[in-house]
Amino acid sequence: MIIVLRPDATSSQIDHIVEKTKEKGLTPFVTRGVERTIVGLIGDERILAAWDLENIPGVEKVLAVLKPFKLASLDFNPERTKIKIGRVIIGDTQVVVIAGPCAVESESQIIETAQKVKEAGAHMLRGGAFKPRTSPYSFQGLAEEGLKYLAKAREETGLPFVTEVMDTRDVALVNEYADVVQIGARNMQNFALLKEAGKYPRPVLLKRGLSNTMEELLMSAEYIMSEGNMQVMLCERGIRTFEKATRNTLDISAIPVLKDMTHLPIIVDPSHGGGKWKWVAPLSKAAIAAGCDGLIIEVHPNPEEAVSDGSQSLRPDKFQKVMEELKVIAEAIGRRL
Amino acid sequence: MIIVLRPDATSSQIDHIVEKTKEKGLTPFVTRGVERTIVGLIGDERILAAWDLENIPGVEKVLAVLKPFKLASLDFNPERTKIKIGRVIIGDTQVVVIAGPCAVESESQIIETAQKVKEAGAHMLRGGAFKPRTSPYSFQGLAEEGLKYLAKAREETGLPFVTEVMDTRDVALVNEYADVVQIGARNMQNFALLKEAGKYPRPVLLKRGLSNTMEELLMSAEYIMSEGNMQVMLCERGIRTFEKATRNTLDISAIPVLKDMTHLPIIVDPSHGGGKWKWVAPLSKAAIAAGCDGLIIEVHPNPEEAVSDGSQSLRPDKFQKVMEELKVIAEAIGRRL
Amino acid sequence: MIIVLRPDATSSQIDHIVEKTKEKGLTPFVTRGVERTIVGLIGDERILAAWDLENIPGVEKVLAVLKPFKLASLDFNPERTKIKIGRVIIGDTQVVVIAGPCAVESESQIIETAQKVKEAGAHMLRGGAFKPRTSPYSFQGLAEEGLKYLAKAREETGLPFVTEVMDTRDVALVNEYADVVQIGARNMQNFALLKEAGKYPRPVLLKRGLSNTMEELLMSAEYIMSEGNMQVMLCERGIRTFEKATRNTLDISAIPVLKDMTHLPIIVDPSHGGGKWKWVAPLSKAAIAAGCDGLIIEVHPNPEEAVSDGSQSLRPDKFQKVMEELKVIAEAIGRRL
Amino acid sequence: MIIVLRPDATSSQIDHIVEKTKEKGLTPFVTRGVERTIVGLIGDERILAAWDLENIPGVEKVLAVLKPFKLASLDFNPERTKIKIGRVIIGDTQVVVIAGPCAVESESQIIETAQKVKEAGAHMLRGGAFKPRTSPYSFQGLAEEGLKYLAKAREETGLPFVTEVMDTRDVALVNEYADVVQIGARNMQNFALLKEAGKYPRPVLLKRGLSNTMEELLMSAEYIMSEGNMQVMLCERGIRTFEKATRNTLDISAIPVLKDMTHLPIIVDPSHGGGKWKWVAPLSKAAIAAGCDGLIIEVHPNPEEAVSDGSQSLRPDKFQKVMEELKVIAEAIGRRL
Secondary structure (H helix, E strand, O other): OEEEEOOOOOHHHHHHHHHHHHHOOOEEEEEEOOOOEEEEEEOOHHHHOOOOHHHOOOEEEEEOOOOOOOOOEOOOOOOOOOEEEOOEEEOOOEOEEEEEOOEOOOHHHHHHHHHHHHHHOOOEEEOEOOOOOOOOOOOOOOOHHHHHHHHHHHHHHOOOEEEEOOOHHHHHHHHHHOOEEEEOHHHOOOHHHHHHHHOOOOOEEEEOOOOOOHHHHHHHHHHHHOOOOOOEEEEEOOEOOOOOOOOOEOEOOHHHHHHHHEOOOEEEOHHHHHOOHHHHHHHHHHHHHOOOOEEEEEEOOOHHHOOOOHHHOEOHHHHHHHHHHHHHHHHHOOOEO | OEEEEOOOOOHHHHHHHHHHHHHOOOEEEEEEOOOOEEEEEEOOHHHHOOOOHHHOOOEEEEEOOOOOOOOOEOOOOOOOOOEEEOOEEEOOOEOEEEEEOOEOOOHHHHHHHHHHHHHOOOOEEEOEOOOOOOOOOOOOOOOHHHHHHHHHHHHHHOOOEEEEOOOHHHHHHHHHHOOEEEEOHHHOOOHHHHHHHHOOOOOEEEEOOOOOOHHHHHHHHHHHHHOOOOOEEEEEOOEOOOOOOOOOEOEOOHHHHHHHHEOOOEEEOHHHHHOOHHHHHHHHHHHHHOOOOEEEEEEOOOHHHOOOOHHHOEOHHHHHHHHHHHHHHHHHOOOEO | OEEEEOOOOOHHHHHHHHHHHHHOOOEEEEEEOOOOEEEEEEOOHHHHOOOOHHHOOOEEEEEOOOOOOOOOEOOOOOOOOOEEEOOEEEOOOEOEEEEEOOEOOOHHHHHHHHHHHHHOOOOEEEOEOOOOOOOOOOOOOOOHHHHHHHHHHHHHHOOOEEEEOOOHHHHHHHHHHOOEEEEOHHHOOOHHHHHHHHOOOOOEEEEOOOOOOHHHHHHHHHHHHOOOOOOEEEEEOOEOOOOOOOOOEOEOOHHHHHHHHEOOOEEEOHHHHHOOHHHHHHHHHHHHHOOOOEEEEEEOOOHHHOOOOHHHOEOHHHHHHHHHHHHHHHHHOOOEO | OEEEEOOOOOHHHHHHHHHHHHHOOOEEEEEEOOOOEEEEEEOOHHHHOOOOHHHOOOEEEEEOOOOOOOOOEOOOOOOOOOEEEOOEEEOOOEOEEEEEOOEOOOHHHHHHHHHHHHHOOOOEEEOEOOOOOOOOOOOOOOOHHHHHHHHHHHHHHOOOEEEEOOOHHHHHHHHHHOOEEEEOHHHOOOHHHHHHHHOOOOOEEEEOOOOOOHHHHHHHHHHHHOOOOOOEEEEEOOEOOOOOOOOOEOEOOHHHHHHHHEOOOEEEOHHHHHOOHHHHHHHHHHHHHOOOOEEEEEEOOOHHHOOOOHHHOEOHHHHHHHHHHHHHHHHHOOOEO
16 A cells, blocks of 8 residues: 655654554555655555545545455456356356346246246346335335246256345345345445345355446455355446446446456346347347356346336347357357357 | 337337227327327326336337326425424424434444534434445444444434444334434445335435436335335435546535425435545535535544544534534525524 | 426416427427326427427426437438448448557558558558647657658558548648548547538548447537538447446447447447457457447557557557457358458 | 556566666666565656556556646645636636626627626626537537627627637637637547647636546646646536436536646536526535636526527526525625625
């Protein structure tokens, strides 16, 4: 950590800073430049997380040298994490496709969809039993009933499933049913939920918040991991920008940049990323080409009648066509679907 | 709601849309323009919240006529909401000032701060017992112990207090102690938490999320209100933009714009808004001049040693000076502090 | 265009609106809903561009039915534009690669780079003679001397070149030398420059501004086209968001979305999009997979010594490797490099 | 400047960096931490503007110690700049109000408006003769004819005027007529225009770009100043964010933050900031309370018929009422209108 002092910082202010940093167990070294004096600190700057250096008189700004996350860092663990779910391995050469409806609406709907996406080549099923909806007047999900239908669909098709949890009180329940527990974008910094999910064994699919940086995403992964659950996969699902032509702006650069920062696998959600079914194919191809480890795609047997996110859901026949296109891209970069 | 059709929409697609909207209980009317045909719908379009019109073949886009919130709307309830907490009324002519440390650190710290902010003229106390921190390695709050210290500080000074709740499992507990329950920016769309807070009697201070629109803020208020708790105050605390010189960008226009959309009182947080204690005075003056109903300001007896957000906390003596400056502005616009 | 009236709009206000719109040559039709009355307008709403309907008493908001651009619209011209530059055709099955240094630094530097990128398979050369730099103290480009060196490099290699123009006074000069004239992101809404470029025959590569919407990009293309120059190619080069890990956020969804809005070819700049040479390969692959018509990539023989944007420039040997990887992706989607 | 090395940086890479920085005339000092080695550089880091350190092998990131602007910096010139225009002084105790229509439409329109705003207490006139419009089909301004009408209005009322220039070829002309030359938001990084305006004597009102940081705004001021024209005033006019309820988000914190960075006066544009006439009063009050030196407000005798930006223009009678409200705020903070 580097502390840049104000041009008018006094000697006694500098002495105070030097003393304080020593108290915290760090080794300070002072360098006087032409326009500014700086104090460098040797030691693990993360122990300063709770200490606001910028508030000390004479300080102009503080520059971090180290990243604030550890368990999630590629420096800390240079071997890439692989997550095994049944016969599926996420983070290996295969690009894993998770598909299904936004919300579980009925037993027949989810079973039918599961069969269709399996036929098309999907490796896992998705479906929401607890739905985060902007409006309290929108469909809120079937709760445990939905989880039961998902388990039924898994039984029928063999597809493991991922489903979202929104309430700390439901984490145990969702862990009982699901193969992977999803924490949604709106809960990316619901720290109580992150900690709770970290106490249970199921792998977690953690979605990036609408306006969260990659560093914050990794800090949230760190919350889960610091409770003991190391099986975290990160999901880029579009960020919020000024652009209005798409629901969100899919941050495709997050794939290589995160790969450079962390050993955790990266999943991309092209359905929320673009917000319209017709952008799913090009965005999925782009995501595979950029190196993602998996995709999570919304498929609905009858999008027009979907209770949520119908306009970004693919029909099963279109999904099948997309899968064929994706296979070619995966192979072109030496992976497989 | 207005449905704009694609230039190549067929008659049978138009007929299908007309039929479908009738099924939903709405009255459609079709108008053929030079370049586009549109279908207007008469009726409460909110019943369509669960139906994705954009997914119907032939549809280009859908334009909303009505706002998606109801209980929070000024149209629905033209009388401004006043929230009474002890002798304090939020939403009336007085500009209410809530002050205190970011986190409760010890009994003496919170009591000392409460006394100091009371002397300076604050009307309520703030202090976090449950702390949402980006890093799992940062101080996470004293939990119930912190609530007890806050209650003690209230006893000593008579100041009612607001404190944050982050977990649905803690809502009952926080309701037992606090006068106002805060839902923080990172939980603005934690819908489970919103619903839970809506079931309890304490007024809720709801902070705007870092990248949430005013409409979404009102939808989150609607979640609380639709559970029966009508005592919601909205808090603008800065939004996330590309600008790096400030921690957030305080959206000062949110004050008059929200006043035009809703009857709920508007509080401003200049401490998080700017992220540095030296911006608190100018931003607070601006907020009062723009018509806010209250301010929530971070004050710490020794910001340099604060366990969180020290750099945006005012020392008690500076806070007192700020209060004097604010009084003048409040009076200039016909209100009082 | 749909005019939504306020709930308290009076009959005389409605009559006034009806009359006014008739004066403008449009056909109004009034529909009374349960909560709102609306006035729809039949006719070319673009004639209303200069008329602020929202300012008329009784009006709550105005919803557009048509897009505000015409010449650039796919509706208007459903045949995709192909731009021929020497033997290169942009907008056809080939994915065109434009490569070269950020700035022309010397005759030998640009000739050496041109030879190297040609060997690697690039189809066109890039290089800045007029450089838009954030700081007045940074290198500002060699001006006409740079154009001469570019022409020399073209002579030596046969590669046509694109170069930026920043000043209306230089448009004629740049047209004399260049094969394609670039208008940079910071000048996307420099309307005087757009008009001037539209009066000359050279094709224009128009870069999207840092915070401009796709619609605004098309409006800027419309400026060039409405002066008579129909040979415009659009360039996505990253937009500005809150994310700090990358210089910009490459908006990959702009490729399919623009393809749906316009017949103009789409070029992607992965060098500025990511801001670091190591993101060029994954972002380029993603862009091709998403359907772009070309790439513009920064290559410098010695990036460490580059006078500008060195950190996002590839060395020639790395560029060659990237080209091989891109070829495979292009072929996988049925195109060629 | 601090160079943070990668954990795997080799000794020879470190030696190379040390040597290179010495060549550039800086004094390097190397410090080895537990997890990272850093190289600090003593000397004016601005001489490195053209050198991309991040591209040197072994470098992880580079942290700046100094600000990149000099002439505009408060460090460099601690005395606040005052700009004298006739009897008006911008940057002194008076809060200066500049008012008038978005565009000059006719001689009578601008003269009538000038008289009305003068009566209401405005100190300067505004009006556009060259109009930057998103659409080529919108009114583009009266050009020199408009400048003549503005000069006529000045003659009639004694009000000096500010008007925008968009083309380097028009800078001399606008300097002949105008008292202050405006460079608009869309041209904030039109560096050719900045330089040209810097060569002429008229003070420049420089508007912040829609997505430009305060640092970039100051770099653009530096462009003007480095050509010799030190009379620059900065204008905050709203930035682009995800919020859709307002045209832009007025960054009120820019006022105190810029005051802390620069000696140049700060003007606020509440008309573009909010995008609706009804937000002008609250935003203007907020801006004065936050410490701005002036306001630039759109006033039109008949906003409904305005050729541009009618919905954000005040009628003269409303403007008069706003002025009275603003006077009270200015006096409350010890200034005058």
